[in-house]
Structure formats: C-alpha cells, structure tokens
Amino acid sequence: MASLILFFSPSLQAQDTPDYFRQNCMNCHTVGGGRLTGPDLKDVTKRKDREWLAKFMANPKSVIDSGDPYAQKILEESRNVPMPTLPGLTKERLENLLDLLEAESKLEESQFKGLKISNKPFTDEDRALGRSIFLGTTRLKAGGTACISCHSMHDTSALGGGWLGPDLTNIYERLEGRKSLSAWLMAPGTETMLPIFKDHPMDADEINSLAAYFESSAGKSPADPSANRIAFLLMGLMGAAACIFGFDAIWKKRFHSVRRPLVDTAPTRGHE
C-alpha cells in the first residue's frame, strides 16, 4: 500500500533540469542547433507565452486535438510526429524547464546545441553492420532490444520483422536525413521505445551503422506484410494440428468405451 501512495504522489526525483532535458527532449530538439524532428527551442519563450507553452508541454496531445492553430502548425512542421507526453512532468519541473530554455537561449552557444554528426560517407561495411544490428545478429552493446522485435524493413527475410512499431523502410527520408535520424536514435522518444533505450542507449558507432542501413533503403517500397501474416498463421495451424495428431497417436490405447470393444471382439453369429 505504501508503494501505491508513493506512486500516486507527484514524482519529485532529484534528477535536475538539464539532465531531464538531455534525456527527454534532445532527441527531437536543440537550442540554437536548428530543427530536428521538433523545432529549435532557441527563444521559444519569445515566440509563445509561458502559459501556452506550459499547457502544451503538460499534454501535447490534448492541445493538438483541441485544434489549436499553433499546435497544428508545429505538428505539420514536425512531419505529423506528435510530441509524446513527457514522463514525470510536475508543475515545478515545467517552470524549471522554461527557465532553463530562457537562460540557454541567451547564451552564444547553448549546451543543447546538439550532436556533432559525422559527415564521413557511409561505407558498405557500415550498411552491413547496420543490417546485422537491425536483425539482432550483432547485439547492441548496452543491451538494447533489436529493431526486428517491433519493426520491419524492405529486405527483412522470411517471416519479416515485428509490427508493433512502423515499417522503417523509408525512415531516412521521413526523418529528413542523417542528423535528425541520428538525434532520434540517440534517445528514441516514442512512449514504447523511451523506457527501453533510456537505460540501454545506443552508441555513436551503432547509430552511424543503423543510419547507413536506413539510408540504403531510401526509395525502396516497404514489404507487404500480408503474405508473412498468412504464412505465420498457417505455420501455427500446422503446428497445432501436428500436436493433435500426436496426442491421438500417443494415447492410442486410451479408454474409449465399454461396449464397442466388446462388440468388435465378440465372435459374430451366423458365420462359420
């Protein structure tokens, strides 16, 4: 019961505001480093008043759903990727975040200017390693879950990848290139991926390889998953049928009934 009370109370963890920003915001935003999936937050408090910003940050989905024109504009500019609800966001933390953004905007160079993404061209080796990381054959160093668990690519063989998340065949274009894609992979921000990769982040080499693999799929069409689904169902049905036949064979001599075996084995009258 104590844990229940603790859980329902507002979370006031010791984690400070810059760390919170780094973990939860930097995968989509920079301060003065240009837009990633979300807008550059430099001078955001000058663009919109604090009250609106606090309302939007507390529950982006409800503001978007309310039809607010500015929220719609942000959504459109973010290629219709809505901002996820932030975990453990208290009123106090919201105010701290807005203070931090104001302070960082005034600096010549913010600590949140963003990643330095390598400009080195992708090699075949990068692409092959990326594919192997995607499939899980090369394990992610920090123990993150392989992409295939929830995602598919145009060239994922046999029964394909998972369908819990979207097909990633055109993700390189959808996220508009190397910089945004790499920033996203630094700290994946969807509600399903965030808790997995928060404690098992990918390193720069892994991100580079994955970006290379995703770039190589540009222009390809995603695989049609319906054939895979049918094949998967048929294989399951065959397995189940095999088990049923197996049970009948194993317990062939089980007790069936009293009368029938007696009738079957009794000598038939009227014949020699």
Added chain:
Amino acid sequence: MNHFLDQFMFVALPYVCLFTFFLMTIYRYQMQSFSYSSLSSQFLENKHHFWAVVPFHYGILVVAAGHFIAFLIPRTILLWNAHPLRLYVLEVSALAFGLLTLVGLIGIVVRRFSNTKIRYVTTYTDWILFAMLMLQTISGVGVALFHPWGSSWFASNLSPYLWSIVILNPDISFVVALPFLVKFHIVLAFLTIGFFPFTRLVHVLVIPNPYLWRKPQVVRWYGRR
C-alpha cells in the same frame, strides 16, 4: 483521465488481484480443502472429452510456461531471439500452442454446452471462467498474430513492468503505450489471477504431477451431484 485509468489498470488492479489470489487461495485451502479439485466430468462423457481437454491443457501449460520464463529470464530470451531464425521458431511454436489452447477451449465449451449431463454439472462460476479464458486465449492469439514479435517485446517491455510490480515499485511507463489488445490481455490476466481462488482453477495447485504423462483414466465423483 487516461493517466488515472492507466494507474488503475496497471497498478491498483494488479495488486488487488494478487492480494485476493494469495489470501483467498490460502483461506479456501484452510476452510474447504476438499473443494480443491476441477471435478472431473469424464465419467459422464468420455468421447469428446479427450479432444477438448488434452489439447487445451498441453496448450495452456506450454503458453503459460513461456510467459513465465520470459518474465523470469528476459535477457536469455532476447539472446535466443538474437538470430531471426530462432526468433521465428519460438514465435511459430508459441502460436501453435496458443491455437492448440483455443481449439481445446472451444471443444470444452461446446462439450459443456451440448451435453445435458455435463451442462447440469457446470456452475455459473464455470461459465464466467470459460468466458474469461476464451477472451484471454483469443486476445493472446490476436496479439501473436497482429503485434509480433511478442517474445522479444515481452522481454524488453513487459518483463520490467511485471518485475516492477513484484518489487513494489510499479513502473507503468513500459505498458502505457502498448496497443489496446495487449493492454486488454494484461488486465484480463490479472483479473483471472484474482478470480482463480473462487474457481475450478485451484486444481492447478494440487495436481498430481504424473497427470502429464500417465494414461488418461476415468474418474468418478463421491460427493453430491
């Protein structure tokens, strides 16, 4: 609103169900130990029985064991799934046993419904339980078919959530964004655990182990009915 619904479904409800399970299971064993049985109906109808009960039990045992193993050793499951072929073998097997459970359960319900003698010995609690198990099996097979590959994402998302419940520090961030069907399956699983001590399911706790490999034998009742 949704936040509180999630808190209720994935924090409050699991604890209520687990608490009920432990308390009532012990209480029933103390007060009515002889009611710890599934009350076999094989004596009343033996032909259809085999085709329903055997697939159901082997199906559910393998599927439940699979869930339990993924909960206990998620990293090992992920290691096994590190090669797509091994992942596919695990997923197809899990689906096969899930379908086996479904076929068996449909057989059980049809048998209980269509045979007058069996219908007479089926209680309201049994019918509620069958409905719950049916929905649980259908949603489970649905999850396997429409949200693969569950063996991997169970290990990375559901196992940490379930452990957070066990260590009394619930973290629902792992489950809030999962699809409706998966959430439904989780909630119904906890409800079934909570309902467990009031049903014929208690036989799971007192089962003689040789049941799994000995020849089926006909059992008759000594009590009323």
